[in-house]
Amino acid sequence: MQVKTNDTTTTRGREAETRAARHLECGGLRVVERNFRVRGGEIDLICRDGKTLVFVEVRQRSRSDFGGAAASITASKRRRIVLAARHYLSGKADCDCRFDCVLIDGERLEWIRNAFAADD
Template sequence: MQGVSRQQAGREAESYALLYLQQQGLRPVAQNWSCKRGELDLVMLDGDTVVFVEVRYRRHSGWGGAMESVDFRKQEKLIAAAQLFLQQESQWASYPCRFDVIAIEGEPGKAAPLNWLKHAFDS
C-alpha cells in the first residue's frame, strides 16, 4: 500500500472487515458512526445481538500489533460511544450487545491475516 494515506488504508481495512463479517452472516447496522465521545467503526447485527466492532489495522507490527492497540483507554471510549449510540438509536437499546475487535496486519484484501476476537472486552 505504498503511497496510500493512513486514512485510506484504514478505510480499506474497514471495508475488508465489513465484507468478512457479512460473509460470516452478520448484517451491517452502521459504519463510522460518530459522536462527541468518539467513533464506532462498524455496528453489526449477529442474530439478535448488536455487535460494536473496532477495526484495527497495522501495516507492520514493529510498534505493537493491531490487537494490542485496543488498550483500556480505547475500550472506555468505545463503551461510551456505544452507550450514546444505544441512546440515540433506541430501536437497538433492548438488544444484547457485545464488543469485538478485528485486527488486520499487512495489506487489507491481499490475503492479509484477519484476526476476529469476539467478546474482546465487556462494558
C-alpha cells in the same frame, strides 16, 4: 484541520473497514452502520448478529514494531468505544450487545468475538 480525501492513512483505514465488513458479512453479520461518531468516541462498524448488536473496532497495522493491531486497543480506546456504544443504545429498546475486534496485521485478518466487555 480538514482531512484530505487522498490521505493514505485515511484511505488505508477505509479499505481495512471495508475488508472487515466483508469478512463479518461472510460470517453471518449484517452491517447496519459505519463510523458512528459522538463527542469522545467512535465505533468503526455496528452490526447485527441475529438479535445482538455488535460494536466492532477495526485495527490495522502493516508492521508489528509496536505490538501489532491487538496492542493498539488500549484501555482508553476501549472506554471511548463503550462511550459511543452507550450513546448509540440510548433511546433504543433493550437488546443484547457485544464488542468485537477485527485485527489486520499485514495480510492476516483475525476476528475476535467478545473481545472486551463494557466494564473492562
